[in-house]
Amino acid sequence: MxxxxxxxxxxxxxxxxxxxxxxxxxxxxxxxxxxxxxxxxxxxxxAEARGSAINATIGTAKEDDGSPLALDCLKGMVxxxxxxxxxxxxxxxxxxxxxxxxxxxxxxxxxxxxxxxxxxxxxxxxxxxxxxxxxxxxxxxxxxxxxxxxxxxxxxxxxxxxxxxxxxxxxxxxxxxxxxxxxxxxxxxxxxxxxxxxxxxxxxxxxxxxxxxxxxxxxxxxxxxxxxxxxxxxxxxxxxxxxxxxxxxxxxxxxxxxxxxxxxxxxxxxxxxxxxxxxxxxxxxxxxxxxxxxxxxxxxxxxxxxxxxxxxxxxxxxxxxxxxxxxSPDYPAEKAAKFATLERRYRVIRRLLRAHREYRESFEAMPFNSGYFMCVRPKGVDAEAVRRRLLSGYGTGVIMLCGLLRIAFSSVPTDKLEELFANIDAAIRDIKGGHK
Ligand SMILES: Cc1ncc(COP(=O)(O)O)c(C=O)c1O
Missing domain, CATH: 3.40.640.10 (Type I PLP-dependent aspartate aminotransferase-like (Major domain))
Structure with a gap:
């Protein structure tokens, strides 16, 4: 053509x-x-017809009084x-x-x-x-x-x-x-x-x-x-x-x-x-x-x-x-509060990685300092096998990509983070111990 x-x-x-x-x-x-x-x-x-007494150019629907022809049940919601x-x-x-x-x-x-x-x-x-x-x-x-x-x-x-x-x-x-x-x-x-x-x-x-x-x-x-x-x-x-x-x-x-x-x-x-x-x-x-x-x-x-x-x-x-x-006058404070929730999780992860030195035998934490995610690289085992073991043995879901496990701490409740990392460590140890 x-x-x-x-x-x-x-x-x-x-x-x-x-x-x-x-x-x-x-x-x-x-x-x-x-x-x-x-x-x-x-x-x-x-645009040229905007303001004309009769405007039959626009493909939206209007009431006879010129207001949008919108459903009341929807109008009431927002x-x-x-x-x-x-x-x-x-x-x-x-x-x-x-x-x-x-x-x-x-x-x-x-x-x-x-x-x-x-x-x-x-x-x-x-x-x-x-x-x-x-x-x-x-x-x-x-x-x-x-x-x-x-x-x-x-x-x-x-x-x-x-x-x-x-x-x-x-x-x-x-x-x-x-x-x-x-x-x-x-x-x-x-x-x-x-x-x-x-x-x-x-x-x-x-x-x-x-x-x-x-x-x-x-x-x-x-x-x-x-x-x-x-x-x-x-x-x-x-x-x-x-x-x-x-x-x-x-x-x-x-x-x-x-x-x-x-x-x-x-x-x-x-x-x-x-x-x-x-x-x-x-x-x-x-x-x-x-x-x-x-x-x-x-x-x-x-x-x-x-x-x-x-x-x-x-x-x-x-x-x-x-x-x-x-x-809204509340916007800045509300936004700061949501940021604080994510930052708190970030700090908890930093703290628990410092506290659990034994995790270093199982995985390396990749550099992270921001955002929603952090990644760990399992040591000596296949990342996809760890992901599957986490699902089957620990009811824990993470993403595997490029040999890494991506952890979206943005969506994990703060009080579950300790367990999440313990599960990753345990899953890796399982696989090293011969668990399929
Ligand atoms: C790096 C990156 N860019 C863009 C997007 C897409 O964002 P949106 O939902 O605004 O399309 C995402 C969403 O996960 C993302 O991770």
């Missing part, structure tokens, strides 16, 4: 993204180059304006996007004075990651990432976008392997797409302040050596950092104005930051040194076009509920 010609609007956006020697256009994939927001179709015509029953814009609710951008600056003080696009709302991070993959990865392109990564990246980027993974070892000793990252960035080829996720799934590791600066330097050095780099920053677990000296800001802050060859793409959202996994609300935000307002807007338009193509728009109800929550 013949390919549809690239739309006029996409061509205009592409021209904007090439202005003044800007490298953003050259980083886009074929799909990214074709992406545009269809501002002149139904949406554009509807205390948001009935307009939340209507569509949200494909870019996201403007007030919500602005609020999120403001909050990003509060959560990342070093973003002060730096320029970045207005966040575009996605159907949570999974969708944002997919959009970013569509925008920047062509079939066969390499995606540079550490070897311990969220397994859904395979569906998203390998199966979904045709990318080939170019992994480097996550750790060098007990530190983040910046040298491995640097080598991948400096390998043959000019365009590099990099994906970093801190706090990390599955390890629960976040780069220390020193490592974060070293990562920034590796990216800058590669850019100075002529590499053109897209840095995808998966901030799903942003904010859940439990130790001093661990980088509490997003790496995005370090990359926004790093170099004219570095396009930073921040994927974040309310899912874990606001404890609303089922709301499905995330954001994609762009920054690159020297981009004009029009160029930042062109990237927003392309992302919004891909939102329109995939989900049309993110949940208006969820955006309205969260906007109301952010304005």
């Amino acid at each position: 013949a390919k549809r010609p690239t739309s006029e609007i996409a061509n205009e956006l592409n021209a904007v993204l090439s202005e003044n020697g800007c490298k953003a256009y050259s980083l886009l994939s074929e799909r990214g180059r074709r992406a545009f927001f269809p501002a002149r179709g139904i949406l554009g015509q509807s 205390s948001v304006a009935p307009t939340a029953f209507l569509y949200a814009p494909s870019y996201g609710v403007k007030a919500f996007r602005e609020k999120w951008a403001e909050a990003m600056k509060v959560k990342n003080p070093s973003l002060a004075g730096k320029r970045f696009s207005l966040p575009v709302a996605t159907n949570a991070l999974t969708h944002g990651l997919f959009l970013a993959g569509q925008m920047f990865l062509d079939d066969g392109d390499k995606l540079i990432l550490p070897d311990l990564y969220w397994d859904n990246y395979e569906l998203l980027f390998a199966d979904g976008c045709g990318a080939r993974f170019a992994t480097f070892r996550t750790f060098s000793g007990r530190r983040f392997n910046v040298a491995g990252l640097r080598r991948k960035l400096l390998s043959a080829g000019e365009k590099k797409v990099l994906l970093l996720n801190f706090p990390n799934n599955p390890t629960g590791y976040t780069a220390t302040d020193e490592e974060a600066l070293a990562i920034r330097d590796a990216i800058r050095d590669a850019a100075e050596a002529g590499k053109r780099i897209v840095a995808l920053i998966d901030d799903a677990y942003f904010g859940l950092v439990y130790e001093k000296g661990v980088h509490g800001e997003s790496l995005f802050s370090l990359l926004t104005d790093l170099h004219e060859n570095v396009l930073a793409v921040k994927l974040d959202g309310a899912t874990k930051e606001d404890y609303v996994w089922g709301f499905r609300l995330g954001f994609v935000t762009f920054a690159m040194k020297g981009l004009s307002d029009a160029q930042l807007k062109a990237l927003e338009d392309k992302a919004a076009g891909l939102v329109r193509a995939t989900i049309s728009s993110a949940s208006n109800l969820a955006q309205n509920l969260l906007l109301a929550a952010y304005d």
Whole structure:
């Protein structure tokens, strides 16, 4: 089948993204180059008709008095304006996007004075990651990432976008392997797409302040050596950092104005930051040194076009509920209380690993300092066998991946943690003792 010609609007956006020697256009994939927001179709015509005495443009249903035609039983369940029953814009609710951008600056003080696009709302991070993959990865392109990564990246980027993974070892000793990252960035080829996720799934590791600066330097050095780099920053677990000296800001802050060859793409959202996994609300935000307002807007338009193509728009109800929550005087204290619950579990695990020296015969705890997870590497036995023994003998479920056991302490009651680790130790000893 013949390919549809690239739309006029996409061509205009592409021209904007090439202005003044800007490298953003050259980083886009074929799909990214074709992406545009269809501002002149139904949406554009509807916008032009807004305020008309008779408006027969919009595909929502209204009562004769103009209010949304919504079911009372549903209206009674949620205390948001009935307009939340209507569509949200494909870019996201403007007030919500602005609020999120403001909050990003509060959560990342070093973003002060730096320029970045207005966040575009996605159907949570999974969708944002997919959009970013569509925008920047062509079939066969390499995606540079550490070897311990969220397994859904395979569906998203390998199966979904045709990318080939170019992994480097996550750790060098007990530190983040910046040298491995640097080598991948400096390998043959000019365009590099990099994906970093801190706090990390599955390890629960976040780069220390020193490592974060070293990562920034590796990216800058590669850019100075002529590499053109897209840095995808998966901030799903942003904010859940439990130790001093661990980088509490997003790496995005370090990359926004790093170099004219570095396009930073921040994927974040309310899912874990606001404890609303089922709301499905995330954001994609762009920054690159020297981009004009029009160029930042062109990237927003392309992302919004891909939102329109995939989900049309993110949940208006969820955006309205969260906007109301952010304005609640109770929001900061309630959020801090939930953080404290997770941090308490982290501290309990640290304490029990120190107290039970005998566990070191059974497993090694991998480096962790943040997030939802930590991993252990069983010593001298197969991790999958341990996982099965934990299920059959101890009523205990953990995830096995890459020879490690991933423990989601985020979902284990604090008073069960001691038993959980004792069970892991016992299961490993069982297997060493010949138990099948
Ligand atoms: C590293 C990482 N990124 C993204 C996501 C997806 O988040 P969301 O539920 O917002 O799509 C997850 C969820 O488990 C994750 O672990």
